[in-house]
Amino acid sequence: MTSPPAIAIDTLEKTYAGGKRALDGVSIDIPRGQIFGLLGPNGAGKSTLINILAGLVNKSGGRVNIWGFDLDERPRNAKVSIGIVPQEILFDPFFTPAETLELQAGLYGVPKSRRRTMELLRAMRLEDKANAYSRTLSGGMKRRLLVAKAMVHSPPILVLDEPTAGVDIELRQQLWHYVRSLNKEGVTIVLTTHYLEEAENLCDRIAIINHGRVIANETTRTLVGMAQEKVVEVTVDRDIVQPPDASCFDKIEIIADRTLAITYRKDRVNAGDVLAALQKDGLGIVDVSTREADLEDVFLNLTRTADAHG
Numbered sequence: 001m002t003s004p005p006a007i008a009i010d011t012l013e014k015t016y017a018g019g020k021r022a023l024d025g026v027s028i029d030i031p032r033g034q035i036f037g038l039l040g041p042n043g044a045g046k047s048t049l050i051n052i053l054a055g056l057v058n059k060s061g062g063r064v065n066i067w068g069f070d071l072d073e074r075p076r077n078a079k080v081s082i083g084i085v086p087q088e089i090l091f092d093p094f095f096t097p098a099e100t101l102e103l104q105a106g107l108y109g110v111p112k113s114r115r116r117t118m119e120l121l122r123a124m125r126l127e128d129k130a131n132a133y134s135r136t137l138s139g140g141m142k143r144r145l146l147v148a149k150a151m152v153h154s155p156p157i158l159v160l161d162e163p164t165a166g167v168d169i170e171l172r173q174q175l176w177h178y179v180r181s182l183n184k185e186g187v188t189i190v191l192t193t194h195y196l197e198e199a200e201n202l203c204d205r206i207a208i209i210n211h212g213r214v215i216a217n218e219t220t221r222t223l224v225g226m227a228q229e230k231v232v233e234v235t236v237d238r239d240i241v242q243p244p245d246a247s248c249f250d251k252i253e254i255i256a257d258r259t260l261a262i263t264y265r266k267d268r269v270n271a272g273d274v275l276a277a278l279q280k281d282g283l284g285i286v287d288v289s290t291r292e293a294d295l296e297d298v299f300l301n302l303t304r305t306a307d308a309h310g
Ligand SMILES: Nc1ncnc2c1ncn2[C@@H]1O[C@H](COP(=O)(O)OP(=O)(O)OP(=O)(O)O)[C@@H](O)[C@H]1O
Pocket: 016, 017, 018, 020, 021, 022, 040, 041, 042, 043, 044, 045, 046, 047, 048, 049
């Protein structure tokens, strides 16, 4: 028997007071033990979804079950099963990181003997700042403290809303590393991100939300494999004035005097066909490189298609 999902979201709806329909029947099962990515353009409804999980926004319809607890029937159990790292950085500036974590543990009723303040600060490389005022921390340190704060009650699920927005590359790498290590320890991770590269790197599975609806929910590998376009860059033995034309090309661009970028659909032709077409045109081939389509191509395709269909 497969284990029940970490989070089961069933026909979730949210209409805000002003009439904005932010979620329009979202159903997603988030499997246990995975790193699950929620992607979508600005305003797609990702934060609304996360805020409902966090108990900060009331849903208008549908059901949510977190770690086996129905959000309506067992809200407290549902709440302690999840740790949320919010998008906004908000702390009381007069508390130190250690105090912040102790206070949060107190709010969750974690007994003193089971508190992990120093362990979490160490994991987030904040041990030297344990007793500094929060207001003296850098942006990156504050973000790490938010992650530690979300983990004080050792929830089985950690949700990160845009964890690396506006964060430098080094900190991004550190956060990724920590997220991966938590996941290895068995914590189910849900994250929203604008960075497709981040989702592609980290996530086992990705759901794409657009205008409050799920338009894809696949393993990352399947999703990336859905990209049918491929690009081959070819350097030829003479300057190109007029790009050659062939039925197997979707698009051809001159990107340097002697280099062409040719887009083709890998379900219809292969790189060999493309090269043969160039040679037929009398061009000698000096160098070739191909680029796999990535998640960005798929994402743009799916959101465009969904937009075109209303
Ligand atoms: N409190 C609110 N009252 C009214 N409308 C809201 C409220 N919060 C969000 N919305 C609207 O609901 C829609 C979904 O917003 P949401 O913040 O969930 O999207 P998002 O996918 O998280 O976007 P972003 O990536 O920009 O944070 C948007 O049109 C937004 O303007």
